[in-house]
Amino acid sequence: VSPSSPSVTFSCFITGYFPKPVxxxxxxxxxxxxxxxxxxxxxxxNIDSLSSQIDISAxxxxxxxxxxxxxxxxxxxxxxxxxxSKNATLLTPTVFSPKENSSTSDTQVFFLPPSPTALxxxxxxxxxxxxxxxxxxxxxxxxxxxxxxxxxxxxxQDNNTYTTYISRSTDKNNWEKGETFSCTVEHPDLLxxxxxxxxxxxxxxxxxxxxxxHSRDTIxxxxxxxxxxxxxxSVQWQKNQKASKNxxxxxxxxxxxxxxxxFFLYSKLKVSKDSWEKGDTYTCMVSHEALLNKSxxxxxxxxxxx
Numbered sequence: 001v002s003p004s005s006p007s008v009t010f011s012c013f014i015t016g017y018f019p020k021p022v023x024x025x026x027x028x029x030x031x032x033x034x035x036x037x038x039x040x041x042x043x044x045x046n047i048d049s050l051s052s053q054i055d056i057s058a059x060x061x062x063x064x065x066x067x068x069x070x071x072x073x074x075x076x077x078x079x080x081x082x083x084x085s086k087n088a089t090l091l092t093p094t095v096f097s098p099k100e101n102s103s104t105s106d107t108q109v110f111f112l113p114p115s116p117t118a119l120x121x122x123x124x125x126x127x128x129x130x131x132x133x134x135x136x137x138x139x140x141x142x143x144x145x146x147x148x149x150x151x152x153x154x155x156x157q158d159n160n161t162y163t164t165y166i167s168r169s170t171d172k173n174n175w176e177k178g179e180t181f182s183c184t185v186e187h188p189d190l191l192x193x194x195x196x197x198x199x200x201x202x203x204x205x206x207x208x209x210x211x212x213x214h215s216r217d218t219i220x221x222x223x224x225x226x227x228x229x230x231x232x233x234s235v236q237w238q239k240n241q242k243a244s245k246n247x248x249x250x251x252x253x254x255x256x257x258x259x260x261x262x263f264f265l266y267s268k269l270k271v272s273k274d275s276w277e278k279g280d281t282y283t284c285m286v287s288h289e290a291l292l293n294k295s296x297x298x299x300x301x302x303x304x305x306x
Contacts, residue, residue: 012068015049024052111198116234116287120294125172129183134162142166145182201230219276223284225265235267238283279303
């Protein structure tokens with residue numbers, strides 16, 4: 001940081017999208033300098049995440065509003081977040097001298113909760129703590145509270161930074177009861193340790209509906225889930241009671257509307273008309289913590305008439 005030219009860093013963290021990819025733009029793509037986009041990573045819970053950030057002069061923030069826009073073309077989804085202009089007097093910053101090529105403002109810590117599929121189908125309550133934008137991995141310490149020793153996994157990124165994960169398993173009942181978990185990160189380049197906490201939110205029960213639509217060569221099966229909370233939910237489609245990587249479907253989650261705390265989900269699966277005509281069955285399996293058995297599934301076929 002230079003006293004004569006103080007800077008500000010804005011960061012955007014994107015997680016839980018499917019399928020890949022997503023695109024991140026700042027101010028509708030008009031900003032190209034000072035921008036860093038980090039490669040997408042997948043956690044041990046099979047959740048994709050990526051981050052992007054921009055460095056601007058603090059003086060340019062005064063009187064200027066910045067926008068971060070995330071676009072997911074495969075679902076025609078666009079989300080914009082606004083960072084209002086800052087009208088304040090700039091203070092001369094204190095100058096620190098961390099290791100070469102390191103920056104205290106870049107390092108960030110994120111929590112990844114267990115996915116509904118991992119929790120309710122695989123009975124695997126795994127929590128992941130992720131540290132991004134570490135320029136020098138030596139001296140990095142990560143710890144859980146309640147204390148539990150777990151292996152640390154580190155990956156070097158294309159921009160010469162490190163992304164580090166530490167995961168821990170816990171009893172599913174403890175997670176369901178709302179126990180709070182903390183992850184503490186220490187590093188020589190941090191002015192103070194970073195601590196993040198995570199606990200389960202109180203759920204509301206999900207309801208499921210299954211409309212059916214036709215086209216010339218394909219059949220579209222849709223799975224509609226309404227009135228659930230929190231938004232952590234998983235949908236899996238099966239053909240003849242078996243999971244298949246060849247199934248083509250999209251899933252979109254939205255809030256029920258302004259002023260509502262619940263969410264709805266729409267998942268659409270395309271199948272060939274020949275498969276439908278010969279009686280293949282297709283199953284929509286929904287996993288959510290508010291469901292009585294944590295998951296529910298509905299099977300449809302031409303033979304069943306459903």
